[in-house]
Amino acid sequence: MASEKRLRIKTLAMVLAMVVCANAGDLMLKRGMSQIGAVQLTAPGIAQAFRLTVTSGTIWVAIFFLSGFMLSYMTVLSWADYSYVMPAGAFGYALLTLLAVVFLHESVSRRRWVGVVLICVGVLLVGQTKPRTTVVASEAVA
Amino acid sequence: MRVILALAVLILGSTGGEIAITYGMKATGEPTRLRPLELLQFLGRAVRNGWFWAGVPLMALSFYSLLILLSWEPISLVIPASALSYVVGTLGAKYILGEQISSARWAGVLLVCAGVALVAAG
Numbered sequence: 357m358a359s360e361k362r363l364r365i366k367t368l369a370m371v372l373a374m375v376v377c378a379n380a381g382d383l384m385l386k387r388g389m390s391q392i393g394a395v396q397l398t399a400p401g402i403a404q405a406f407r408l409t410v411t412s413g414t415i416w417v418a419i420f421f422l423s424g425f426m427l428s429y430m431t432v433l434s435w436a437d438y439s440y441v442m443p444a445g446a447f448g449y450a451l452l453t454l455l456a457v458v459f460l461h462e463s464v465s466r467r468r469w470v471g472v473v474l475i476c477v478g479v480l481l482v483g484q485t486k487p488r489t490t491v492v493a494s495e496a497v498a
Numbered sequence: 499m500r501v502i503l504a505l506a507v508l509i510l511g512s513t514g515g516e517i518a519i520t521y522g523m524k525a526t527g528e529p530t531r532l533r534p535l536e537l538l539q540f541l542g543r544a545v546r547n548g549w550f551w552a553g554v555p556l557m558a559l560s561f562y563s564l565l566i567l568l569s570w571e572p573i574s575l576v577i578p579a580s581a582l583s584y585v586v587g588t589l590g591a592k593y594i595l596g597e598q599i600s601s602a603r604w605a606g607v608l609l610v611c612a613g614v615a616l617v618a619a620g
Contacts, residue, residue, distance in 0.1 A: 366532070386568065386573060389565060389568055389569060392569075393569070394569045394570070395565070395566055395569040397566070405565075409565075427537070427541070429519075430519065430523055430541075430544055431528075431529065431532070431537070431540070433519065433520045433523040433524070434523040434524065434526055434527060434528040434529065434540070434544075435528040437591065437595075437597045438516060438517065438520040438587065438590075438591045438595055438597065439587070439588050439591035439592070439595075439597045439599055439603060439607070440603070442516070442584060442587050442588070442591075443584055443588075443603075443606055443607045443610040446584070446610045446613070446614050449613070449614050449617045449618065450613075450617070453617060465620060467616050467619065467620070468616060468617050468619075468620060470613075470616055471612075471613040471614065471615070471616025471617035471618075471619075472613065472617060473613070474609045474610070474612050474613030474616065475609070475610055475613035475614060475617065476613075477606075477609050478605075478606040478607065478608070478609030478610035478611075478613055479606065479610060480606075481602050481603070481605050481606030481609065482602075482603050482606035482607065482610070483606075484602065485600050485602050485603045485606075489597050489598040490524065490595065490596060490597055490598075
């Protein structure tokens with residue numbers, strides 16, 4: 357069925373956009389927070405951490421990517437199941453490992469490879485289920 | 499103890515927030531076309547939905563919990579533990595959003611959950 361195939365393709369394209377933005381965002385966030393250091397859970401400590409985060413360029417780059425993630429996430433959830441999109445997005449962890457091996461020549465532990473295989477099999481299993489199992493408003497209107 | 503508490507806030511905040519946003523997005527309906535203008539109009543409709551604004555503070559709470567956890571513990575402990583949210587989120591999708599979770603989807607979610615925990619543990 358053409359519409360079924362189209363739904364699957366646009367869902368996968370949006371999930372890919374989500375994965376790229378989320379990974380880039382998390383990476384910059386981790387880098388920014390490492391520059392700031394451990395947060396002390398006292399009123400002045402939290403105020404200090406807040407001041408440092410809103411003035412950090414790295415944190416703002418992270419926020420830019422995470423906004424891109426949020427937009428693609430909201431868009432895909434307007435037509436696809438949450439229980440389809442959420443596990444499919446985990447493909448990013450597998451992708452990061454493969455990129456680290458191919459481009460950075462990092463050595464990867466056996467445990468991590470087992471994790472990558474489990475994620476790929478899991479995403480394939482979820483990916484072949486129907487992306488949408490509930491009625492969508494726009495469809496009911498149209 | 500404080501780590502477990504922060505982790506519970508992280509998982510329940512993110513899944514609760516995402517479920518509220520999914521509910522709001524389903525009510526908003528999908529954009530007619532994936533072009534900048536249509537996406538802006540789509541965003542405009544989405545932010546006028548109350549469920550969206552129920553989700554945002556929950557996700558913000560989860561985000562702050564993540565920042566605090568990352569300043570206490572290594573990422574190789576925080577992310578594997580938060581992998582539990584795949585299971586919590588699927589339960590929420592089934593019982594709150596009424597999505598049909600086939601056995602293939604459940605199997606996939608459990609594999610992903612275990613896989614993410616292993617990958618992030620290093």
